[in-house]
Amino acid sequence: MNRNQVLPQVQISPEPSALKRVDFCAPQSYQGVGFLTIAQMPRLAEEASTVHPGDGFDWQMRTHFEDAPASDSHQILDLAINGRIHLICQRCLQDCAIDLDEKRRFILVSTEAEADDYPMDDEMQEPLVASQHFNLLETIEDEILLSLPLIPKHPDGFCEPHASVFGLDGAEEGADERENPFKVLKNMKKNS
Numbered sequence: 001m002n003r004n005q006v007l008p009q010v011q012i013s014p015e016p017s018a019l020k021r022v023d024f025c026a027p028q029s030y031q032g033v034g035f036l037t038i039a040q041m042p043r044l045a046e047e048a049s050t051v052h053p054g055d056g057f058d059w060q061m062r063t064h065f066e067d068a069p070a071s072d073s074h075q076i077l078d079l080a081i082n083g084r085i086h087l088i089c090q091r092c093l094q095d096c097a098i099d100l101d102e103k104r105r106f107i108l109v110s111t112e113a114e115a116d117d118y119p120m121d122d123e124m125q126e127p128l129v130a131s132q133h134f135n136l137l138e139t140i141e142d143e144i145l146l147s148l149p150l151i152p153k154h155p156d157g158f159c160e161p162h163a164s165v166f167g168l169d170g171a172e173e174g175a176d177e178r179e180n181p182f183k184v185l186k187n188m189k190k191n192s
């Protein structure tokens with residue numbers, strides 16, 4: 001049985017309010033594209049060091065039903081995320097653009113128990129519990145957060161050691177760093 005041939009395909013509205021309530025229990029498949037600003041994803045906004053014009057994430061989603069052997073048809077969600085956020089570079093402590101280009105596949109299951117039973121070692125797809133008011137915005141934000149580097153850094157050779165001289169926020173920090181060797185010397189003299 002191929003339900004895709006009979007099921008209507010619904011276009012998802014890119015409005016954040018609509019993305020928070022997607023009915024994944026309805027007998028229909030979905031597709032949609034949109035763009036989310038950093039401000040529209042509060043947990044991501046907390047991580048951002050600064051927000052430049054154009055920062056944010058394009059997303060694209062599509063669902064289809066897949067026939068699994070000896071069981072009901074499962075709904076598959078494909079999600080692609082592509083965009084930019086600024087984080088603090090852990091090497092030079094300046095803003096650093098982080099570009100993401102991620103693709104994820106999920107399988108929609110009916111219950112938490114079913115999700116818990118899902119094999120952990122399946123790297124192809126992760127389970128999500130379907131509901132009539134599924135928060136797809138939260139899922140998109142989760143995937144962006146999970147894709148951020150643990151230690152954000154400029155590519156090698158692209159740090160900005162002197163940027164703080166011209167900046168306002170970083171000026172004091174930069175000055176302190178340059179003074180450090182002398183402070184250390186002074187302290188050594190005091191202590192000797």
Ligand SMILES: [Zn+2]
Nearest residue numbers: 089092154159
């Ligand atoms: Zn850097």
